Amino acid sequence: MELGREVSFAAGTRIFEEGHRADRFWVLRSGSVALDLHVPGRRAAQVETLGPGDLLGCSWLFAPYTWHLGAQTRNPVTAEEYDAAAVRSLCEADPVLGYAVARRVAEIVTHRLQGTRTRLLDLYGPQGSGDRR
Numbered sequence: 001m002e003l004g005r006e007v008s009f010a011a012g013t014r015i016f017e018e019g020h021r022a023d024r025f026w027v028l029r030s031g032s033v034a035l036d037l038h039v040p041g042r043r044a045a046q047v048e049t050l051g052p053g054d055l056l057g058c059s060w061l062f063a064p065y066t067w068h069l070g071a072q073t074r075n076p077v078t079a080e081e082y083d084a085a086a087v088r089s090l091c092e093a094d095p096v097l098g099y100a101v102a103r104r105v106a107e108i109v110t111h112r113l114q115g116t117r118t119r120l121l122d123l124y125g126p127q128g129s130g131d132r133r
Contacts, residue, residue, distance in 0.1 A: 003087060004080040015071040016057070022065045023084050025057035031077030035069045037116070044070060045124075047116040058109050060084035061102065 007026070009015060016022070018038050032051045036044035047069065050056055056079065059067045065084065091098030 003090075004082050007079055007081045009073045009077045009079070011073055011075045013073045013077075015073065016067050018067050018070045020067050022057060022059035022067050024081055025055065025060045025084060025087075026079040026081050028052050028054050028056055029078040029080065032074045033071050033077060034074050035071055035112075037069055037120075045120065047119055048112060049074065055105070055108055058105050058112075061088065061105050 004027070006029075009031075015026075015033065018036075028050055030052055032049050033054075033056055034046050035048045035050065036046045039045050056071060057067070059065065061084070087101070091101050
């Protein structure tokens with residue numbers, strides 16, 4: 001926690017872009033952030049909305065350390081910001097901490113991938129392909 005610093009973003013702020021360098025991450029304190037995916041020939045598809053307590057940014061933990069999604073605030077946001085390289089160094093120095101961080105981030109990524117898959121099927125798949133039976 002001592003590596004974090006409080007930051008704030010105005011409504012409509014683009015926090016990061018898909019494909020750019022992932023050198024930090026945030027834990028949201030207030031407000032909401034939309035995660036989106038570039039779709040060629042269309043506007044970006046919103047795949048999830050994050051709120052207080054959520055981790056914003058997972059790509060910082062896994063090489064090549066580039067964002068897989070974009071992120072934009074939906075309203076004013078406050079968050080705790082962490083330097084990715086410093087946290088990765090701590091994780092390498094303390095394998096127990098490293099395992100705990102990697103496991104938690106992997107759980108978050110898995111949950112988001114499942115949700116994203118369903119939303120993309122609803123948006124772009126054949127009619128009814130996202131239905132759960």
